[in-house]
Amino acid sequence: MNIESMVVKDIMNPNPIYVHVDDPLSKVISILKENRIHEVPVVDDKKRVRGYFDYEHLMRRKNVPLTAKISTLMIFPPKVEEELPVVEAIRVMVNNGLRSLPVTKANDLLTGLVSRTDFTRALLNSPEYINTPISDVMVKDPITVNEDDDVYVAIDKMRGLNEMTIPVVDSHGHLKGMLHIDDLSGTIWRIKERPTFGEYKGQKEKKIFKVKEFLSPPVFVKSNAKLKDAIKQMLDMKSYVCVIVDDDMKPVGIITQKDIIENFVKRKEEESVFVQITGLETEDPSVFDTIYDIVEKYLKKINKFENYRPQSLTFHVEEHRPNSNEIEYTLRARLVTEKKVFYKTDHDWNLFSLFDRVMSSLYRTVRKDKEKEKELRKIMP
Structure with missing residues (x-):
């Protein structure tokens, strides 16, 4: 069916x-x-x-x-x-x-x-989509934790990513396993007499636990795999995440069930650009309005390049508080066009300046790629 x-x-x-x-x-x-x-x-x-x-x-x-x-x-x-x-x-x-x-x-x-698992399984009934090379849909440069890290380091990273699973590597960068929030709960979170959830999350009376004490088997495919291979691995291993590794078992990418269904929706929305922002902890609509105005300005410019028309644009914002009064932002952007995928990461104290600079950089990168394409056409017989 x-x-x-x-x-x-x-x-x-x-x-x-x-x-x-x-x-x-x-x-x-x-x-x-x-x-x-x-x-x-x-x-x-x-x-x-x-x-x-x-x-x-x-x-x-x-x-x-x-x-x-x-x-x-x-x-x-x-x-x-x-x-x-x-x-x-x-x-x-x-x-x-x-x-x-x-x-x-x-x-x-x-x-x-x-x-998401039900939808991911259902997508096996979409042959054209699942035969996409995994390298075309994966998120590059995945965030990982070291097996010797304190588990609270891992918890903070998972919270920042809004994910419940994170890949674990050894000191040489080789994939060793996966860390799931479920595997931590029984040991790390202690219920006391009339505790708060802050205590339940282990914010008080912390003990030192290393990530490698809670490892689950790694869920992975090689970088030459198809999307369907990653989906089957995730379903077989009952995992929300699949890591993409090179021949040395070093992570080069990652894909989640969330990525899989979002990419499917993006492909269905051919007439519009799917823009999504995650990780930004604000409920002020004016902030998002300003950001979307900045993004739209550059998307219109990029849309003029034939074969490079935008299909989706995703942002992930990470907030860092070196002191209690100021926030430094890190922005990771992924622009999917008709021809290829572009990435940009940058940081700034000013959120709007950061979005403007990242979008400007993406625009210049696409323009240079388009110009190279034109030059190649000139020299080709």
Whole structure:
């Protein structure tokens, strides 16, 4: 069956795990740990969906009592119906930045759950997409941790990336395994008498634990693989992440389930440029408006280059606080055009200047590449 003809009912989990609106945070976290999941629907007495809870939103908060009712911490996700086409449901997930979506029928009654893993598996029914070379869709220069690092270093990196898994390398840069947040929870997070979530995350009375004490087997493919090879590895190993390695087992790229479904959506949105910004911790809409104005100015210029028209542009912002009063930003950009993919990383104290400089650099790089293409055409017989 081709993915274009599939509906949510074909791929969803019809018996999802869920929690009650009156459950305390401590019970919900135990359920997540026990089932090795990162998110869960929140329902009322009649099993009607009332919200959604996940680790990502909780990790951004501090000092939350473990006795707090989950109804005070949940978010309100979009819901999808069983007969919604899978392609449309993927768009809903990408646009809302969630790991899963509750499936409901009349009166918001929970009938299932559809996750990134379900969508990733469904994409095996899209032959043209999954035969893409992995080098065309992977994120280059992946962030890793050393096996001898303190696990709290790894936790901070995962928090900054909004990911629950990170690759682990040895002192020579060889891939040794994967570190999952689930594997840390039982040992690192201690529940005390009336603790807060800040304590639960290990922010107090820290002990030294090395990353290599919690390693899971590595999930990887070689750099000459196809996207389908990475998907199959992820599904077989029950991993959200796959590392791309060279012949010496050194990471050269990484791809996540999130990347896979987002790239699929980008290809479907042929008439517009998919722009996404992650890692920026602000809810001020004027900040995003200014950034998008800067980005749009340069995208219009790049769009004039034949064969280099933009298809997607993703940014990841990292915030560093060397002191309590100022923030230094690091910006990683990935521009996908019709012909090739361009990358740029830079840092600055001024967020808007940083976006402008990165976009200007991307524009100049594309222009130079286009000029080289023209010169090659002139000398070719």
